[in-house]
Amino acid sequence: MKVATNTPQNESSTTEPINIVFSADRKFLPYFATSLYSLISNYKSPRPLHVYLLTDENFTVDDEKKINLMRSKRKFKLIPLPIDAKRFMKVKTTEGISVAAYNRLYMPSALPQDVKKVIYLDSDLIIERCISEIYDLPLEGIIARGVEDSISTFYKTKYDLDPTSHHINSGVMLCNISLMRKMNVEELIEEFLKVHQYRIVMGDQQIINEVLYDYIKPLPLIWNVHGSMFNKKWIREKVGVDNSLTIKEVEEAVAAPAIIHYTYKRKPWMSLEHPRARTWHRYNEKTPYKTGLPPDANQKSSPQKPISGQKTEQPNKKITWESRLKKANGYLKSILRLRETRLSVNRLERSLLDLSQTKPQQVILKQHSSGPEIQVQEALLQRTLFERGTLLSKQKFSARAFAESLSPDSPVLSNAMQKDLDGGFNENLKTILRTSNIARQNNTDSVFNLILVYRTHLPEFWNCINNSQFYGTPLIFAEMSFFSAFSTYFDKSSKPSERKCLGFILDDMGPYFDARQPSRLETTLNDPLFHLDKPQHLRVERVINSIIKKRITKYNKYVPTEAPSTNIKPNSVLVIDQKRGDASIDFAKADNSTFDRMLKSALEENPGHTIYLKAHPDNIHRNVDMQSTILDPRIKIVSDDISAPDLLDAVSKVYVVSSQMGFEALIRGKKVVVFGLPFYSGWGLTDDRTPLPRRKKQRTIEELFYAACIKLSVYLNPRTAELVEIEEMLDLIMKMRERFLTPTINVAQKKISTKKAEVA
Incomplete structure (x- = not known):
C-alpha cells in the first residue's frame, strides 16, 4: 500500500483540522505529554491540529495549563473530554493496562458531532513522522485502519476469527467516526459484552477486533512498530509464523519507524531494556513532565541483547556489603524453609498413623x-x-x-x-x-x-x-x-x-x-429420600431417547451425519480402551494391568464371539498406544471411523474399566461388565467385578441419569451467555454438527498401534 505523502493541499483541506485522540488517566499524563510532544515536533502539515484527550474526572485545569505550555513548540488545540469507563472495571485486560484504555470505545458519542474521522494514538508511543501522511487514506466502508498485531495469527485462532481478517494492534488507528455512529458501534459493543464479558482477556483490542473484524483494513507497518519487532531473533523465528508479515517489511519498519510503540512490559520510563528507550527520553525531557532516566540507566549495557548483533561490554560485578547481606538472608530463608518442611512431614506422618486406625x-x-x-x-x-x-x-x-x-x-x-x-x-x-x-x-x-x-x-x-x-x-x-x-x-x-x-x-x-x-x-444416589416423581421420570426418558436417536455422545464432532454400516456381527462383545494416564482409571481402583484382565475375561466369558476393541479418541489424537497388550485372533480393533453411538447400537455386551461409554451403553439397555469403580457401578445396573460396599441403594438408569446429567450438571448457550437445560444443550450440539463438517478421524494421519490385531 502506498502511503499518502505530505503533498500540497487545496484551499479547503488546509483549513480542515487533523483530529488526534489520546486516552490517559491522570497517572498517565507524563507519558501522554511525551507522546504529544513527539507528535507536534514532527508535525509538518499546514492544517490545524486538534488533540482530544479522553481522560478521567481527576484531570484538572492545572493539568491542562501544563500541557498547553508545549504549544510554544507548535500550535495545537487541546480538548479534554472526561469519560466514565467504570463499565469496564471488571473486564479483564492485559496486566498493567488501566481502565482508561477502554475510553477509545466511547469516541463516537464523546467527540463533537462535527468530527468525522480521527487518528487514535496510545500514550506509550513516539511519533517520528508527520501524522498527516496517513490521515487521508480512504475509509469508505471501513471503520478502522491499523497495523497488524505482531501475534495476530494466535489471536485470530483464539478468537475464532476468519484467518483472512485483519487483526490489528489497537494502539494506532485511523477511525471512521461517521460510520461508527451510523452503525451504532457503542451499542454493538454493549451487546457483545452482555454475552462475552467473561471471556475477554485482551481488553479493548479484543473487543475491537471481534466486533468490527469485517470493517478493519491495514495500515503500513511503519506506523506502529510494536512488540518484539526490534529483536532480530524474533524476526527470524516469528515473522510469517505468528503473523502474516514479511521479514523485509519488518526490517524496513525497524530501520525507519514512523511510530515506535513501547509495548514491552517495562516501559521506557521504568527501564532502558527497549532498544529505542532513549528515543522516548529525548522527547520526555523537553516536556513539563520530565521523569528522568530509570534506575538501570547507569548500567553499561542494556538487559536486552542488542539487535544490531554487536557485542556489548558487561558491567563489572562488585561485591558489596548489600549483596553479601542479601545472600546471607537467602541462606537463612533456605534453612527456615527446610525446617518448616521437616516439621510438615512430621505432622503428616503423625496424621498418617492416626489415619491407619480408620475403618477399612x-x-x-x-x-x-x-x-x-x-x-x-x-x-x-x-x-x-x-x-x-x-x-x-x-x-x-x-x-x-x-x-x-x-x-x-x-x-x-x-x-x-x-x-x-x-x-x-x-x-x-x-x-x-x-x-x-x-x-x-x-x-x-x-x-x-x-x-x-x-x-x-x-x-x-x-x-x-x-x-x-x-x-x-x-x-x-x-x-x-x-x-x-x-x-x-x-x-x-x-x-x-x-x-x-x-x-x-x-x-x-x-x-x-x-x-x-x-x-x-x-x-x-445413596440418599433414601432421593427419587424421581413422574414428570422427572418422563423427562429423563425423553432426554435419553433423544440422545440415542440423535446419536449424541461424549465427543460429537466425530459422529457422521448418517450411521454407517459397521459390519459388526450380531451379539458381539465390545471392550473399551481409555485415555492413557486418565485420572478416572487411577481413582477407579484400576491400572494398566486391569485392561489386560478385562480383555482376558471378555475372551474367556464369551467363547465363539468376536471381541471388538475400541480406542479412545484422545489416544488417537495424541498418537499413543492402547492400554491392553493381549493378542488373540478373535480380537478386532474397531475402525476409527465408527463412532461410539453407532458401535454401542451394534453390540450386545460391553466391558469397561471406568469409561463413559459404559454409561452410554447402560442408557441403551446393554449389559455392562465393569472392572473399575466408575460412578455408574454399584447401583445394581452393572456386572461389577470390583465391589464397593459403600454404595448400598439399587437405582434405575433414569435416577442415575437425572443425578449426574441434570441435578449436578450445568449447561451454557455460549451465543446468549444464558444457562440452559440439557435439552437445549443437546440442540446446540446438533446445530454444531450442521455448522461444522463432521469428518471421520483420518486413520492414515492418526496412526495408533493395533498390536497386529485385525481391523474391523
Missing part, C-alpha cells in the same frame, strides 16, 4: 504416587474429603443453583491452566460462573476454590485444598459433563469454538470419578 470400608487407599510425602498428602486428602462429605451430606446442592448464587466477578482460586480458561476447552466455565477472575493467585480473597484439573502432585491443587480448609470457603470440583463436548481437547485441527465444552459437572464433595471417598453424586 471408609477409605479405599491406593498408593499410586511416588514418594512418602506425596502418599501421606493423598491419604490426608482422602480423609479430609471424607470428613467434608459427611458434613456436606446434610445440605442440599445442585450445580445450577450454585452457579446462580454467585455474585458477578467473584474471585476464584483455581488450579486450572489459564490457557484452558482463556480461549481453551474450559472457557465457557467463566461465563457459567459469571467471572473472569479465576486464577492461581487468588489465595486471600477467593469466594470459593475450583479444582478443574485433578493433579494431586502439583502445588496448585493443594493451594485450593488448603485455602478451603483454612478459611472455610467452598471447594468445587468441576469436570466436563457427559454429552456436552463437540471436539476433543487434543484435536488441534478443530476450531476454538469446536473445542469449548458446553456443560460441566460441579461437585462440592469430591470428583465424581474418584471412588476413594463419596462424591456429591454418590451421596445423592
Whole structure:
C-alpha cells in the first residue's frame, strides 16, 4: 500500500483540522505529554491540529495549563473530554493496562458531532513522522485502519476469527467516526459484552477486533512498530509464523519507524531494556513532565541483547556489603524453609498413623504416587474429603443453583491452566460462573476454590485444598459433563469454538470419578429420600431417547451425519480402551494391568464371539498406544471411523474399566461388565467385578441419569451467555454438527498401534 505523502493541499483541506485522540488517566499524563510532544515536533502539515484527550474526572485545569505550555513548540488545540469507563472495571485486560484504555470505545458519542474521522494514538508511543501522511487514506466502508498485531495469527485462532481478517494492534488507528455512529458501534459493543464479558482477556483490542473484524483494513507497518519487532531473533523465528508479515517489511519498519510503540512490559520510563528507550527520553525531557532516566540507566549495557548483533561490554560485578547481606538472608530463608518442611512431614506422618486406625470400608487407599510425602498428602486428602462429605451430606446442592448464587466477578482460586480458561476447552466455565477472575493467585480473597484439573502432585491443587480448609470457603470440583463436548481437547485441527465444552459437572464433595471417598453424586444416589416423581421420570426418558436417536455422545464432532454400516456381527462383545494416564482409571481402583484382565475375561466369558476393541479418541489424537497388550485372533480393533453411538447400537455386551461409554451403553439397555469403580457401578445396573460396599441403594438408569446429567450438571448457550437445560444443550450440539463438517478421524494421519490385531 502506498502511503499518502505530505503533498500540497487545496484551499479547503488546509483549513480542515487533523483530529488526534489520546486516552490517559491522570497517572498517565507524563507519558501522554511525551507522546504529544513527539507528535507536534514532527508535525509538518499546514492544517490545524486538534488533540482530544479522553481522560478521567481527576484531570484538572492545572493539568491542562501544563500541557498547553508545549504549544510554544507548535500550535495545537487541546480538548479534554472526561469519560466514565467504570463499565469496564471488571473486564479483564492485559496486566498493567488501566481502565482508561477502554475510553477509545466511547469516541463516537464523546467527540463533537462535527468530527468525522480521527487518528487514535496510545500514550506509550513516539511519533517520528508527520501524522498527516496517513490521515487521508480512504475509509469508505471501513471503520478502522491499523497495523497488524505482531501475534495476530494466535489471536485470530483464539478468537475464532476468519484467518483472512485483519487483526490489528489497537494502539494506532485511523477511525471512521461517521460510520461508527451510523452503525451504532457503542451499542454493538454493549451487546457483545452482555454475552462475552467473561471471556475477554485482551481488553479493548479484543473487543475491537471481534466486533468490527469485517470493517478493519491495514495500515503500513511503519506506523506502529510494536512488540518484539526490534529483536532480530524474533524476526527470524516469528515473522510469517505468528503473523502474516514479511521479514523485509519488518526490517524496513525497524530501520525507519514512523511510530515506535513501547509495548514491552517495562516501559521506557521504568527501564532502558527497549532498544529505542532513549528515543522516548529525548522527547520526555523537553516536556513539563520530565521523569528522568530509570534506575538501570547507569548500567553499561542494556538487559536486552542488542539487535544490531554487536557485542556489548558487561558491567563489572562488585561485591558489596548489600549483596553479601542479601545472600546471607537467602541462606537463612533456605534453612527456615527446610525446617518448616521437616516439621510438615512430621505432622503428616503423625496424621498418617492416626489415619491407619480408620475403618477399612471408609477409605479405599491406593498408593499410586511416588514418594512418602506425596502418599501421606493423598491419604490426608482422602480423609479430609471424607470428613467434608459427611458434613456436606446434610445440605442440599445442585450445580445450577450454585452457579446462580454467585455474585458477578467473584474471585476464584483455581488450579486450572489459564490457557484452558482463556480461549481453551474450559472457557465457557467463566461465563457459567459469571467471572473472569479465576486464577492461581487468588489465595486471600477467593469466594470459593475450583479444582478443574485433578493433579494431586502439583502445588496448585493443594493451594485450593488448603485455602478451603483454612478459611472455610467452598471447594468445587468441576469436570466436563457427559454429552456436552463437540471436539476433543487434543484435536488441534478443530476450531476454538469446536473445542469449548458446553456443560460441566460441579461437585462440592469430591470428583465424581474418584471412588476413594463419596462424591456429591454418590451421596445423592445413596440418599433414601432421593427419587424421581413422574414428570422427572418422563423427562429423563425423553432426554435419553433423544440422545440415542440423535446419536449424541461424549465427543460429537466425530459422529457422521448418517450411521454407517459397521459390519459388526450380531451379539458381539465390545471392550473399551481409555485415555492413557486418565485420572478416572487411577481413582477407579484400576491400572494398566486391569485392561489386560478385562480383555482376558471378555475372551474367556464369551467363547465363539468376536471381541471388538475400541480406542479412545484422545489416544488417537495424541498418537499413543492402547492400554491392553493381549493378542488373540478373535480380537478386532474397531475402525476409527465408527463412532461410539453407532458401535454401542451394534453390540450386545460391553466391558469397561471406568469409561463413559459404559454409561452410554447402560442408557441403551446393554449389559455392562465393569472392572473399575466408575460412578455408574454399584447401583445394581452393572456386572461389577470390583465391589464397593459403600454404595448400598439399587437405582434405575433414569435416577442415575437425572443425578449426574441434570441435578449436578450445568449447561451454557455460549451465543446468549444464558444457562440452559440439557435439552437445549443437546440442540446446540446438533446445530454444531450442521455448522461444522463432521469428518471421520483420518486413520492414515492418526496412526495408533493395533498390536497386529485385525481391523474391523
